[in-house]
Ligand SMILES: Nc1ncnc2c1ncn2[C@@H]1O[C@H](COP(=O)(O)OP(=O)(O)OP(=O)(O)O)[C@@H](O)[C@H]1O
């Protein structure tokens with residue numbers, strides 16, 4: 001492991017921007033392309049807003065922890081909440097599936113996270129919480145390392 | 147977040163978004179945009195994303211929600227100048243077909259033709 005970072009904040013929507021900036025700066029060390037950076041930023045935004053909207057149902061007392069690791073050309077980021085958890089993970093990952101259509105959620109978060117990452121792991125337990133971990137190879141770093 | 151709305155003749159509304167559109171920002175702008183669509187009796191809604199630097203699925207929800215409001219009056223939606231990442235997000239969500247090329251002015255002129263038949 002070459003570098004790591006942990007960020008903890010409460011589940012307020014103002015902190016979505018903070019989470020994106022922190023992870024983006026961490027990844028910037030690998031000299032990613034604009035596309036790679038903006039895709040990672042989108043994944044973080046999806047996972048953090050899911051924790052706030054669904055995991056904690058907008059209760060700002062909830063705690064969200066982000067743990068980012070850099071290992072050579074690979075970046076791995078875990079976004080954790082201790083909220084309500086997901087009952088059926090397979091169903092939640094389906095495109096357009098949402099439990100909150102009334103507040104204009106579109107059910108695209110998981111599809112976007114999967115498409116923009118090389119690997120996406122979803123661990124969740126009802127009443128305990130959810131951890132979303134994504135990994136992505138950064139191309140410029142890949143050419144440097146190999 | 148900063149955003150502009152301009153109502154052009156023939157009930158064409160152009161919304162220009164600036165900065166980052168996420169869950170937090172969407173909650174702040176939705177009501178105002180909805181009101182403008184209703185009051186302007188809008189037939190064509192153009193989202194100009196030239197100055198938008200970031201958007202996640204909250205933007206999809208915002209645009210789909212307004213498409214639903216426009217359906218009542220057969221209103222159309224056009225998306226202009228999305229970034230590469232945003233284009234991918236629109237395509238995943240089935241909204242890729244709303245993206246048009248060209249300047250805002252040209253699209254307004256062209257689109258009036260579409261609206262007026
Ligand atoms: N951290 C979480 N805790 C509890 N439930 C979650 C969590 N993340 C996702 N879910 C559940 O999975 C569903 C699908 O999530 P996804 O992000 O794909 O869509 P969405 O958040 O509903 O809509 P969008 O992301 O398009 O705004 C959610 O509606 C919710 O029921």
Ligand SMILES: [Mg+2]
Pocket residue numbers: 046049050105108109110203
């Ligand atoms: Mg989501």
